[in-house]
Amino acid sequence: MTTAKRFNTKENTDPTTRPALIVEYAPPYAIYLPQRGLVLEVASGSGEHCVHFARAAGPELVFQPSDPDAEARASIDAWIAEAGLPNVRPALALDAAADSWPIGRADAVVCINMIHISPWASAVGLVRGAARVLPSGGFMYLYGPYRREGRHTAPSNEAFDRDFLALGLTVFP
Ligand SMILES: C[S@@+](CC[C@H](N)C(=O)[O-])C[C@H]1O[C@@H](n2cnc3c(N)ncnc32)[C@H](O)[C@@H]1O
Numbered sequence: 001m002t003t004a005k006r007f008n009t010k011e012n013t014d015p016t017t018r019p020a021l022i023v024e025y026a027p028p029y030a031i032y033l034p035q036r037g038l039v040l041e042v043a044s045g046s047g048e049h050c051v052h053f054a055r056a057a058g059p060e061l062v063f064q065p066s067d068p069d070a071e072a073r074a075s076i077d078a079w080i081a082e083a084g085l086p087n088v089r090p091a092l093a094l095d096a097a098a099d100s101w102p103i104g105r106a107d108a109v110v111c112i113n114m115i116h117i118s119p120w121a122s123a124v125g126l127v128r129g130a131a132r133v134l135p136s137g138g139f140m141y142l143y144g145p146y147r148r149e150g151r152h153t154a155p156s157n158e159a160f161d162r163d164f165l166a167l168g169l170t171v172f173p
Contacts, residue, residue, distance in 0.1 A: 004074035006046040007083070016075050036060035037107030039132065042096050042126060043067055043114035047076030053110075054088040062087045064103060066094035097125035106133045112143040 007120040035037060036061075041050050044065035054063040065076045065088065076091040094101050096114065109130040130140045145157035152158040 004078040004127060006075040032141060034107050038062050038064060039108045039110055040064045040103060040106035041066060042094060042109060042111040044076050044091060045072055049112055050081045050088060054085050055069060059087045064092060065087045065090040068093060068095040092093040096108045096129060097121040101129050101133060109140040116144045
């Protein structure tokens with residue numbers, strides 16, 4: 001039987017290590033999330049994170065995954081169907097860079113591993129869009145291989161950065 005399900009990275013396809021890697025994301029994220037309401041995830045990719053967080057959160061916190069890529073949305077929906085969770089909505093087609101988003105409001109916005117691999121307009125659009133959908137004082141969680149105080153936080157991030165530079169790619173204009 002074929003499935004649209006994808007895994008967030010090639011390295012993460014080993015089922016014995018994948019859950020542990022995903023769990024690493026949970027603690028910093030969960031601390032800031034509201035107890036209930038709607039969490040919009042931008043750039044959900046495979047959909048694994050969203051399903052993982054929705055399972056951990058419980059039914060009062062509803063997750064809205066999204067991705068502009070149709071194959072990613074198919075994967076997200078396949079993960080959701082398999083999980084059978086009541087608190088995850090079907091994936092939306094959402095381009096962070098767009099001037100309008102197909103969702104009017106959210107209590108929190110989460111975006112993992114997008115702004116470093118997409119055009120700068122996506123990062124700017126993400127902040128603008130989050131400002132449109134979040135309430136005053138609303139919360140946005142960004143995760144990625146960012147430097148802190150000018151330093152990489154892991155050797156793998158440093159190697160990733162070097163690969164980008166070797167390809168002649170620049171993340172920032
Ligand atoms: C490296 S993947 C990360 C996926 C997932 N969040 C994860 O951590 O596994 C980057 C994702 O960003 C999405 N993406 C790229 N440009 C985007 C944009 N302008 N708006 C929203 N998502 C975008 C891609 O379709 C892809 O699914």
